[in-house]
Amino acid sequence: MEHYLREREGKQLHDPIRIEKTKNSSSSRCEYVDGPVIVGAGPSGLAAAACLKEKGVPYVVLERSNCIASLWQLKTYDRLRLHLPKQFCELPFLGFPCNFPTYPTKQQFTKYLEDYAKKFDIRPRFNETVAHAEYDSTLGFWRVKSAGLKGETEYVCRCLVVATGENAEPVVPQIEGMEEFGGPIRHTSLYKSGDEYRLKRVLVVGCGNSGMEVCLDLCNHKAKPSIVVRDTVHVLPREMLGKSTFGLSMWLLKWLPMRLVDRFLLIVSWLMLGDTARFGLDRPRLGPLELKNLSGKTPVLDVGTLAKIKSGDIKVFPSIKRLKRHAVEFVNGKIQNFDAIILATGYRSNVPSWLKEGQMFSKKDGFPRKAFPNGWKGEYGLYAVGFTKRGLLGASMDAKKIAEDIERCWKVEAKQKLAFVSSLLPRSLS
Numbered sequence: 001m002e003h004y005l006r007e008r009e010g011k012q013l014h015d016p017i018r019i020e021k022t023k024n025s026s027s028s029r030c031e032y033v034d035g036p037v038i039v040g041a042g043p044s045g046l047a048a049a050a051c052l053k054e055k056g057v058p059y060v061v062l063e064r065s066n067c068i069a070s071l072w073q074l075k076t077y078d079r080l081r082l083h084l085p086k087q088f089c090e091l092p093f094l095g096f097p098c099n100f101p102t103y104p105t106k107q108q109f110t111k112y113l114e115d116y117a118k119k120f121d122i123r124p125r126f127n128e129t130v131a132h133a134e135y136d137s138t139l140g141f142w143r144v145k146s147a148g149l150k151g152e153t154e155y156v157c158r159c160l161v162v163a164t165g166e167n168a169e170p171v172v173p174q175i176e177g178m179e180e181f182g183g184p185i186r187h188t189s190l191y192k193s194g195d196e197y198r199l200k201r202v203l204v205v206g207c208g209n210s211g212m213e214v215c216l217d218l219c220n221h222k223a224k225p226s227i228v229v230r231d232t233v234h235v236l237p238r239e240m241l242g243k244s245t246f247g248l249s250m251w252l253l254k255w256l257p258m259r260l261v262d263r264f265l266l267i268v269s270w271l272m273l274g275d276t277a278r279f280g281l282d283r284p285r286l287g288p289l290e291l292k293n294l295s296g297k298t299p300v301l302d303v304g305t306l307a308k309i310k311s312g313d314i315k316v317f318p319s320i321k322r323l324k325r326h327a328v329e330f331v332n333g334k335i336q337n338f339d340a341i342i343l344a345t346g347y348r349s350n351v352p353s354w355l356k357e358g359q360m361f362s363k364k365d366g367f368p369r370k371a372f373p374n375g376w377k378g379e380y381g382l383y384a385v386g387f388t389k390r391g392l393l394g395a396s397m398d399a400k401k402i403a404e405d406i407e408r409c410w411k412v413e414a415k416q417k418l419a420f421v422s423s424l425l426p427r428s429l430s
């Protein structure tokens, strides 16, 4: 009973009409959400919404930008394709169209997500940036504050699903002499194509999948790219023995231990690509799958960049020591002139900036503290989708588990509500 009184108190306290009456002068409003609030309308948020829809649980999706999948639509380069074959990137309950290629383009992937949202009637509230979310232990509800075009809204809900992604904010490193450098310095989230860099000397900082692919794109647009390779890196062919490297690895892992699969991948890579260390790309001590499993560091799936490095069209440099007006000084003492710098330095989670909670998410990196596959559920109805460092496949797994868990609580609560209402009715009616 106490539980329901608290719930009713919560509802009354945050009833929008009541709030509007008492807060006439302010543009802020309050809304009770019957079901979870999902923060983020990227693939993970959409997957969670679709799974909840299938279970008949209502929800609200809040998205800071003006479209779904803003990372893919607004912050990626034109030539981007899915890095993994489409069958490993499907969201729950909807496959990719048969006429899509194995590696769909970003336009095709966006179309797939738009069709997905349409199929499950997912209508995110756009231009709503969640700035603060905190569990109110007195009320037993989450209070989620978002800033939108029409002012501030506080959503009050039982469950909160964090779907803001592993790539919410670009990482921009501080490099000595940055203010002095005369040319543009841009993060890859702002890079669209090599068109504007024609004949320019461009230094790409970072050798993950994005950095390597941007270099290739620059080559194809007749720019002169160089790449900074600071750490060791595993470069693998995207396909081997007529199969996708990712698919083959998944299949082999069913039968063989990870170390053996790693050894196999490295031998085939050596036969196909040669010794990458000869070109300045030293391999890590751990194998590609073991490293991914332990640190989340993804191997580079080569789509042609290595050939350009071998031919000398792309030059490899070590870490940067400092930038000068028109040049870059490297830690090996070399100084080279450049017209522009592109930072392929990755992204980070933004969860600690808005979620006020100390248990589930690490304040340091904004990821769930519990390792995969246990990071999806926290306390008091808090969930995370898409933080497994396992791409879209991991997000789909999270979404299904979250919807099942929320449905279970939802059914229990519905039963209790019914029993509560029945207890208020006169005996003859109940």
Ligand SMILES: Cc1cc2nc3c(=O)[nH]c(=O)nc-3n(C[C@H](O)[C@H](O)[C@H](O)COP(=O)(O)OP(=O)(O)OC[C@H]3O[C@@H](n4cnc5c(N)ncnc54)[C@H](O)[C@@H]3O)c2cc1C
Residues within 6 Å of the ligand: 039, 040, 041, 042, 043, 044, 045, 062, 063, 064, 065, 068, 069, 070, 071, 072, 076, 080, 081, 082, 083, 084, 088, 089, 128, 129, 130, 131, 163, 164, 165, 166, 167, 168, 210, 350, 354, 385, 386, 387, 390, 391, 392, 393, 395
């Ligand atoms: C270049 C690139 C290529 C990739 N290729 C692949 C691939 O081939 N296969 C694969 O499996 N994975 C790939 N990934 C991994 C990628 O993370 C996933 O594809 C996917 O985008 C993750 O979805 P998400 O919904 O978790 O995060 P996102 O797509 O980042 O979506 C999160 C959403 O949350 C919104 N948001 C963030 N903060 C707030 C806030 N405070 N309030 C409201 N909304 C907020 C953002 O605007 C965004 O729309 C790639 C990533 C990159 C960067």
